[in-house]
Amino acid sequence: MASETTGRNPPWTRDEIILALELYKQLKGAWPREGDSKVRALSEMLNRFWHAQGHEGSTLRNENGVKMKLMNLRAHDPLYAAKAGLKAGNRIEREVWDSFAGDFERLTGTAHAIRCAIDAGFNLGVKTADRELLEPGEVEASEGGLLTRMHHLRERSHKIIQTKKNDVLRRKGRLACEACGFDFGEKYGVRGEGFIECHHMKPLADLTETTITKLGDLALLCANCHRMIHAQRPWLTLEELVVLLKDV
Numbered sequence: 001m002a003s004e005t006t007g008r009n010p011p012w013t014r015d016e017i018i019l020a021l022e023l024y025k026q027l028k029g030a031w032p033r034e035g036d037s038k039v040r041a042l043s044e045m046l047n048r049f050w051h052a053q054g055h056e057g058s059t060l061r062n063e064n065g066v067k068m069k070l071m072n073l074r075a076h077d078p079l080y081a082a083k084a085g086l087k088a089g090n091r092i093e094r095e096v097w098d099s100f101a102g103d104f105e106r107l108t109g110t111a112h113a114i115r116c117a118i119d120a121g122f123n124l125g126v127k128t129a130d131r132e133l134l135e136p137g138e139v140e141a142s143e144g145g146l147l148t149r150m151h152h153l154r155e156r157s158h159k160i161i162q163t164k165k166n167d168v169l170r171r172k173g174r175l176a177c178e179a180c181g182f183d184f185g186e187k188y189g190v191r192g193e194g195f196i197e198c199h200h201m202k203p204l205a206d207l208t209e210t211t212i213t214k215l216g217d218l219a220l221l222c223a224n225c226h227r228m229i230h231a232q233r234p235w236l237t238l239e240e241l242v243v244l245l246k247d248v
Contacts, residue, residue, distance in 0.1 A: 138227065
């Protein structure tokens, strides 16, 4: 969701709206007092996030901008629906509200993971590098672009993928999709031997820059099943995908 560097401020990303929603919930929807330390802290963090990607400007995620975003979230709050915020909320705000507003523990856990990623210098990538990590037909996770990118980088680590494949081959003698059972070697012969993808199953909110990927965190999936997990928000778990296959 990173945008090209232009003279205009980039649109708010899903990651930023999650952080704003956490603050909104902490403030219980109230208008922040002048000089509120939490508003200032969020403004400073978002500025660090965008400065690292080449964006500058006095209005970039300043405190007034953060306050306006908090008030925009009122448009989605049933407590304020009759007297909505500064403008009608946008689609991403609605999706974030629907995903997180009713589960404060999940919201705070995801926001914490996003802050850790920003503090560690992790970003969405230069220009459109983050989008290039998404395969055709895949969508960014409900938890935002930073954790989506971290997820994809982990499940595309050649070293851990090969270690996972070797472990499964040693124990089971074949590489089959853990959802549908498809075996590329059986279907395509020598050409398909060793071919299969890895899916990282650890919840995105639990990922940090220093999280060590264990073999048990990975599932072997055929390309079709892997795409289906990432095809819509919220992403499916492996267990949900298996149930889906049984029901069709």
